[in-house]
Each structure stands twice: as C-alpha cells, then as structure tokens.
Amino acid sequence: MTMKMTGAQILWECLExxxxxHVFGYPGGAILPAYDAxxxxxxxxxxxxxxxxxTHMADGYARASGRVGVAVATSGPGATNMVTGIATxxxxxxPIVCITGQVGSxxxxxxxxxxxxxxxxxLPITKHNALVTRADEVARTIREAFYVARSGRxxxxxxxxxxxxxxxxxxxxxxxxxxxxxxxxxxxxxxxAEYVRALExxxxxxxxxxxAGQGVLASGAMGEVRELAERAQIPVALTLLGLGxxxxxxxxxxxxxxxHGEAWVNHAIQNADLLLALGMRFDDRVTGAKESYAPLAKKxxxxxxxxxxxxxxxxxxxxxxxLREVLRALLPRVEPGDRxxxxxxxxxxxxxAAVRDIQSLEDNGHLYAAHVINDLWIETRESNTVVVTDVxxxxxxxxxxxxxxxxxxxVTSGGLGTMGFALPAAIGAKVARPEAEVWVVVGDGxxxxxxxxxxxxxxxxxxxxxxxxxxxxxxMVRQWQxxxxxxNYQSTPLLSPDFVRLAExxxxxxxxxxxxxxxxxxxxxxxxxxxxxxIDFRVEQEDSVYPMVAAGAPLHEMIRRPxxxxxxxxxx
Amino acid sequence: xTEGRMLNTFVVYVENKPGVLTRVASLFRRRAFNIDSxxxxxxxxxxxxxxxxxxxxxxxxxxxxxxxxYKLVNVLLVDNITREPxxxxxxAMIKVAAAQEVRPHVLELAKVFRARVVDVAxxxxxxxxxxxxxxxxxxxxxxxxxxxxxxxxxxxVAMRRGKRSLGPTQSNVVVEDAEDExxxxxx
Ligand SMILES: Cc1ncc(C[n+]2csc(CCOP(=O)(O)OP(=O)(O)O)c2C)c(N)n1
Ligand SMILES: [Mg+2]
Numbered sequence: 176m177t178m179k180m181t182g183a184q185i186l187w188e189c190l191e192x193x194x195x196x197h198v199f200g201y202p203g204g205a206i207l208p209a210y211d212a213x214x215x216x217x218x219x220x221x222x223x224x225x226x227x228x229x230t231h232m233a234d235g236y237a238r239a240s241g242r243v244g245v246a247v248a249t250s251g252p253g254a255t256n257m258v259t260g261i262a263t264x265x266x267x268x269x270p271i272v273c274i275t276g277q278v279g280s281x282x283x284x285x286x287x288x289x290x291x292x293x294x295x296x297x298l299p300i301t302k303h304n305a306l307v308t309r310a311d312e313v314a315r316t317i318r319e320a321f322y323v324a325r326s327g328r329x330x331x332x333x334x335x336x337x338x339x340x341x342x343x344x345x346x347x348x349x350x351x352x353x354x355x356x357x358x359x360x361x362x363x364x365x366x367x368a369e370y371v372r373a374l375e376x377x378x379x380x381x382x383x384x385x386x387a388g389q390g391v392l393a394s395g396a397m398g399e400v401r402e403l404a405e406r407a408q409i410p411v412a413l414t415l416l417g418l419g420x421x422x423x424x425x426x427x428x429x430x431x432x433x434x435h436g437e438a439w440v441n442h443a444i445q446n447a448d449l450l451l452a453l454g455m456r457f458d459d460r461v462t463g464a465k466e467s468y469a470p471l472a473k474k475x476x477x478x479x480x481x482x483x484x485x486x487x488x489x490x491x492x493x494x495x496x497x498l499r500e501v502l503r504a505l506l507p508r509v510e511p512g513d514r515x516x517x518x519x520x521x522x523x524x525x526x527x528a529a530v531r532d533i534q535s536l537e538d539n540g541h542l543y544a545a546h547v548i549n550d551l552w553i554e555t556r557e558s559n560t561v562v563v564t565d566v567x568x569x570x571x572x573x574x575x576x577x578x579x580x581x582x583x584x585x586v587t588s589g590g591l592g593t594m595g596f597a598l599p600a601a602i603g604a605k606v607a608r609p610e611a612e613v614w615v616v617v618g619d620g621x622x623x624x625x626x627x628x629x630x631x632x633x634x635x636x637x638x639x640x641x642x643x644x645x646x647x648x649x650x651m652v653r654q655w656q657x658x659x660x661x662x663n664y665q666s667t668p669l670l671s672p673d674f675v676r677l678a679e680x681x682x683x684x685x686x687x688x689x690x691x692x693x694x695x696x697x698x699x700x701x702x703x704x705x706x707x708x709x710i711d712f713r714v715e716q717e718d719s720v721y722p723m724v725a726a727g728a729p730l731h732e733m734i735r736r737p738x739x740x741x742x743x744x745x746x747x
Numbered sequence: 748x749t750e751g752r753m754l755n756t757f758v759v760y761v762e763n764k765p766g767v768l769t770r771v772a773s774l775f776r777r778r779a780f781n782i783d784s785x786x787x788x789x790x791x792x793x794x795x796x797x798x799x800x801x802x803x804x805x806x807x808x809x810x811x812x813x814x815x816x817y818k819l820v821n822v823l824l825v826d827n828i829t830r831e832p833x834x835x836x837x838x839a840m841i842k843v844a845a846a847q848e849v850r851p852h853v854l855e856l857a858k859v860f861r862a863r864v865v866d867v868a869x870x871x872x873x874x875x876x877x878x879x880x881x882x883x884x885x886x887x888x889x890x891x892x893x894x895x896x897x898x899x900x901x902x903x904v905a906m907r908r909g910k911r912s913l914g915p916t917q918s919n920v921v922v923e924d925a926e927d928e929x930x931x932x933x934x
C-alpha cells in the first residue's frame with residue numbers, strides 16, 4: 176500500500192520502521208521541514224547543545240546497546256560540527272546514521288547561505304554517505320543507510336537531504352524502497368582450507384594467546400570466545416575496546432594489552448608461539464614496534480573486514496567473516512588442550528605487576544586517580560554499570576583499575592582518542608539503557624570541551640554521575656612531556672572553573688573530594704541521589720600512567736613506575 | 748617476504764552514479780597509494796561504469812587495494828588483471844612541429860608506427876596513435892627532436908583477452924586488432 180507523504184514525513188516514518196525511538200539533534204534552516212514534521216512522529220528528539228555532542232550521543236547510544244544511533248543537524252555549520260563525532264565513530268566501527276539538511280537542490284554549488292559539501296567533507300570518514308535531492312529517494316536512502324551502518328563492519332553513514340526533497344511530496348512505499356546495493360557484500364565467510372590451516376596451528380601451539388578486540392562485542396561472540404579459551408586453555412588478552420568481552424574475573428583473562436597494558440600481558444604476547452586475533456586490528460597502540468612484535472608467533476586473524484588483513488601485521492592464516500559464525504564453525508573441531516605449563520609461566524610474570532596494590536597503599540593524604548577508580552569499581556561492581564571515559568590518563572587508569580565483567584560496560588573513544596567524547600556519549604548510553612547506572616570518568620581538560628551538554632542531561636532528566644579526575648593538567652600530554660620532552664610543561668597546566676559551582680549553576684548536585692577517605696562517601700551519595708551528580712576529584716597533579724611502552728618502542732620495553740610507590744602482585 | 752613493486756592494472760566496475768569517481772580517487776589518496784593512470788567510461792550497461800586503474804604496488808598492497816575498493820559501497824567488481832592475458836591500450840594525440848623540410852620524415856615515422864595524421868597545418872602535424880604505453884612512448888621519443896608542441900594521452904584502458912571475462916556482463920568477446928599485432932606486446 177502506498178500513500179502520499181512529504182520527504183520529511185517519510186524520513187521519520189522510515190526511522191520509526193528502522194526501530195529508532197530517540198534522535199539527538201539541533202535544528203536550523205535547511206532541516207526545518209524535517210523538524211516541522213516531527214510533531215507527527217513517535218520519535219523523541221533530544222536537543223543537544225552542540226552538534227558534536229549529537230554525534231557522540233548517537234555513538235554512545237550505539238556502543239552501549241548495539242543499536243544504531245541517530246544524529247540530526249542542519250546544513251553548513253551544523254553539519255561540519257558533526258565531523259569529529261563521525262570520525263570517532265568511523266575509527267571505532269560504531270553504527271550511527273547522521274541526517275543533515277542541505278540547501279535546496281537548485282542552489283547546490285552556488286555557495287548559498289549555509290551550504291557546505293558535507294558528503295564531500297565526510298567522504299573519508301564515513302562508511303558510506305549520500306546526497307538526496309528528491310523526496311522519492313528518501314526512503315530507499317534511509318533504509319540503505321541503516322543497512323550499511325549495522326551490517327558487516329559497522330560504521331557511520333551520513334544522509335544529506337536537500338530542503339526541497341524534505342518539502343516535496345511523493346508516494347511512500349516501504350516495500351518498494353528495499354536497499355539496492357549490488358556491490359555491497361558484508362557477509363563473507365572463510366574457505367575450508369583456511370579453517371584447516373587455523374586448526375593445525377592451534378593444535379600445534381604450546382604458547383598461544385587470544386587477542387580479543389571490539390569485534391567480539393560487535394558480533395556478539397562473547398560466549399564463543401569464552402568457550403574457545405576454556406576448551407583449548409588459551410589465555411585471553413584484551414584491547415581497550417575489547418574490555419568486557421570476557422569477564423575480568425575469568426581465570427583465563429589476562430587483562431589489557433598494549434601501550435598501557437600490564438607487563439605480563441605484553442610479555443605473554445612477545446613470547447607466544449601463536450596469536451589468535453579475534454576482531455581486532457593490530458593498532459599501533461597495541462603492537463608497539465612492528466618489527467619486534469610477537470616475533471616467535473604464528474598469527475591467525477579472524478576479521479570481518481578483508482582490508483584489515485596484513486595491513487599492520489603479516490598473518491599466517493586469515494579467516495575473513497563474522498567472528499561469531501567463524502568461531503561456531505571452528506569450535507566443534509578444536510581439540511581440548513592442556514596449556515598448564517604456559518599458563519604457569521604467565522602467572523609467574525604476574526608478580527612483576529606494575530599496578531600498585533592501591534588497596535594496601537596506606538592513606539598518606541594524597542588522592543591518586545587510581546584510588547578513585549578502584550573505589551568506584553568496588554562500589555558499583557554489583558550493579559549494571561556503564562562507565563564512559565574520555566581520553567587521557569584517567570582513561571587508561573579506568574581501563575587498568577576498573578575490572579569490567581560485562582560486554583558494553585565500558586564506552587570509550589579508542590581509535591581517534593577524541594577528548595570531549597565522554598559526557599555526550601554517556602548521555603547516549605543512558606538514553607539507550609535507562610536501567611543502567613551510568614558513570615562518566617573524565618579529565619578536567621576533556622570535560623571542558625563538551626561540558627555544555629550538562630544542560631542536555633538536565634533538560635532530559637537523565638541520572639548520570641560525572642567523576643571529574645581533576646589533576647590541573649592535560650595530564651597525558653604532561654606525562655609525555657615529562658618522559659620525552661625534559662619536563663617542559665608547555666601549555667599543559669590548565670585553569671578550570673570551580674566545577675562544583677558550575678554544576679550547581681545547572682541545578683546539578685555537586686561535591687568535591689580531596690582525600691582518599693572522601694571517595695567512597697561521595698560515590699555513595701551520588702548513587703543515592705535521584706538526579707545527576709558531578710564530583711570534582713582533586714587528584715595528585717603529576718602522577719603518571721604505568722607501565723608505558725613508548726610510541727614506536729618494542730612491546731616488551733616498558734617504562735615502569737619508579738619507587739617509592741609499591742609494586743606488588745596483581746591487585747585484586 | 749614480498750615480491751617487488753610493479754605496475755598493477757585493475758579493472759573496476761562501479762555503479763554509474765554521481766560522485767563515484769571521487770570516492771575511488773579519494774580512497775587511493777587516503778591510503779597513500781599513487782595512481783599512475785585512471786580512466787573511466789561507459790560500458791555496455793548504462794547503469795555500470797568501468798575504470799581502468801594502474802598503480803605501483805607490491806602484491807600485498809595490491810591485495811589491500813582490491814579489498815579497500817570493495818569497501819566502497821558503489822564498487823561492483825574489482826579484477827586485478829596484472830597477471831592475466833590482457834590487452835592494454837592508450838591513445839595519444841601529438842602535435843609536432845613539421846615545417847616543409849622535415850614533413851616527409853615525420854610522416855614516415857607516423858607510418859612506421861601505424862599512427863594516423865588527423866590534422867595538418869602550415870607548421871605542424873597532429874598525429875593520433877593508439878597502442879600500448881611503450882609503443883606511444885617510443886613514438887614520442889623519435890618525434891621529440893622535431894619539436895613536440897603539445898601532447899595529450901587518455902591513460903590506459905585494459906581488458907582481459909579471450910572470451911572469459913569477469914564482470915557484470917557475459918558477452919565480452921575480444922576481437923584482436925590484427926593490424927596492431929606485430930607491434931602490440933601482450934602481457
Ligand atoms: C580533541 C583532542 N585534542 C587533543 C588531544 C590530545 N590529548 C590527548 S590526552 C590529552 C590531555 C587530556 O587532559 P585531561 O582531559 O585533563 O585528562 P588527563 O590526561 O589529565 O586525565 C590531550 C590534550 C586529544 N586526544 N583530543
Ligand atoms: Mg587533566
């Protein structure tokens with residue numbers, strides 16, 4: 176059955192049919208027809224304070240739930256404000272759909288008011304994008320956008336719709352608007368020969384390590400990864416975005432690998448004779464120097480994107496396909512293994528942990544960020560918690576000290592490392608999962624990039640707790656200056672407003688913590704308070720994240736925490 | 748580990764839609780692969796365009812170029828014909844200074860190369876030549892002493908030999924240009 180509708184009405188109708196309940200957006204001239212038609216829609220529109228925020232919210236929504244997030248903006252400056260959020264989603268394969276208004280089709284190319292070639296601008300940072308100039312193209316393009324965003328290796332798709340395409344009317348026929356993408360093949364699967372070679376390598380391996388990345392979450396392969404690890408007794412190292420893919424408490428879970436990974440994890444990788452990479456892409460932050468990376472190991476790469484094969488690290492076997500399906504095909508053929516010797520070897524190295532046993536560290540009047548994270552973890556571990564982190568030292572401390580048990584319990588910008596991500600992404604996460612307890616862990620620098628979204632949070636009555644790890648510095652950059660630029664702290668000391676009074680100005684309950692003893696009471700008070708809370712944690716100013724593999728250094732060469740802080744066995 | 752770099756020839760079928768050429772060109776720029784030549788044109792199917800792209804790459808890079816091209820939603824099919832029996836042609840128009848005294852020599856050279864004279868002016872001749880890149884390079888080389896005033900080349904178009912051809916069409920029978928056989932070097 177068909178009916179006559181405007182392009183704007185078709186837009187919302189299609190979003191509804193794609194399962195969208197919330198969109199994050201900001202209006203303007205070129206998208207006004209769409210906003211006008213919103214009154215007929217069941218979709219709830221969340222007004223953001225900056226379009227970058229809208230894209231991070233859509234992204235946080237997608238990462239916390241696995242569903243496609245949607246952001247809406249006007250042409251020109253509205254659209255260009257989305258660029259950082261789109262690039263962030265692209266780097267971390269997050270499925271979002273961005274809708275932008277565009278000037279009338281007859282004005283395109285004339286440098287009309289607020290005209291920006293946004294499909295041109297976002298060409299290299301979208302999985303796909305499209306310009307729609309006619310109402311009868313809206314339905315198909317939106318359906319294709321959702322299909323492309325969530326299938327295969329997920330990613331952002333932008334649809335730019337001219338004002339006249341929103342205004343014009345045409346027959347709407349959902350069925351006839353099926354995606355027509357003859358060249359798009361997201362469903363590859365490996366050849367039998369590849370399985371055979373992978374199984375041979377697995378059977379022969381004495382010192383294997385599984386490297387689990389975000390692909391495990393994207394494909395929903397947590398159970399399969401766990402089964403594989405347990406059956407073949409293979410320890411699992413996780414990437415930053417893979418945290419939660421296997422419970423931190425699982426005996427085979429080694430923890431995070433890479434630049435700020437634990438020493439034993441990186442040593443295990445460097446000494447492995449087989450790496451089984453599952454849904455990860457050998458980013459330079461996890462490999463260190465490529466030439467000396469896992470020199471003894473054969474490598475099997477299970478990956479949905481064929482363009483990732485042999486891009487960063489040469490592999491011996493590539494299984495290109497959906498991780499869950501590949502593992503399901505593989506699992507029945509995997510021999511149970513006994514790798515107790517290898518596991519013991521790794522365990523022996525755990526005594527070499529650089530993580531301070533902060534629980535036994537006496538309260539010497541200093542407040543370390545690690546204290547905050549540790550205590551936050553202890554307090555919230557039993558509940559359904561999503562921690563959303565920004566970028567910098569606090570992000571790495573969170574990854575080290577918050578022990579993630581569940582998939583999608585951590586939302587963070589990995590590939591692009593986008594400061595300002597956390598607060599808006601947390602808003603998206605909370606909208607997607609209202610029953611979850613959402614915590615923002617953010618630096619004093621990154622918070623100031625997008626703190627305008629506090630108002631969005633309040634307007635939407637979202638219960639989110641914000642922990643500002645306030646060290647008075649752009650801490651991660653300061654750390655690099657300390658290590659590699661002779662402590663020349665150029666442009667990293669940072670003046671901040673009084674965050675407590677700032678939060679109060681938004682009507683948000685707020686408190687300040689300066690001593691370790693204050694952490695737990697503040698966390699408890701925040702959890703008990705009905706509305707949103709901002710806590711200003713005044714932490715040690717010149718603390719650094721250890722261990723650290725310097726950029727470009729071999730993975731086993733780690734900068735260790737200097738005494739007098741105690742280094743003990745793995746913290747628990 | 749990897750064999751050396753060589754010139755790879757890709758035949759790429761894409762949807763005939765606005766902006767697809769930009770997407771393909773942008774991909775090569777973004778991934779830092781240097782395009783040597785790129786041609787695009789219509790095919791026997793109106794909804795499909797065909798590109799011939801030549802690019803310097805080692806075998807591993809060539810595989811990744813192919814995989815990255817497939818990531819573009821509008822790309823229908825990629826055929827790396829570098830190692831396949833194929834015909835590659837380039838077309839050039841060369842305007843040569845050719846005053847009365849030297850004109851017979853220039854005409855003679857054109858004849859040897861089976862090139863056609865397509866324009867005659869008082870002081871110049873314009874020669875059109877179709878062939879492999881090598882053949883055209885050779886002609887340009889021998890014409891240079893007379894003074895090449897202007898030249899334009901289309902870039903390479905290529906096709907697999909024989910009846911079998913990958914591609915969204917089945918009827919891709921190649922008829923060899925017999926005249927050219929002696930000079931054409933097949934891959
Ligand atoms: C948008 C953006 N600009 C710059 C950077 C570079 N950068 C990475 S970490 C960092 C410092 C972050 O400082 P802060 O938010 O206070 O967190 P801290 O490291 O102190 O925990 C900077 C500037 C970035 N990642 N993103
Ligand atoms: Mg800071």
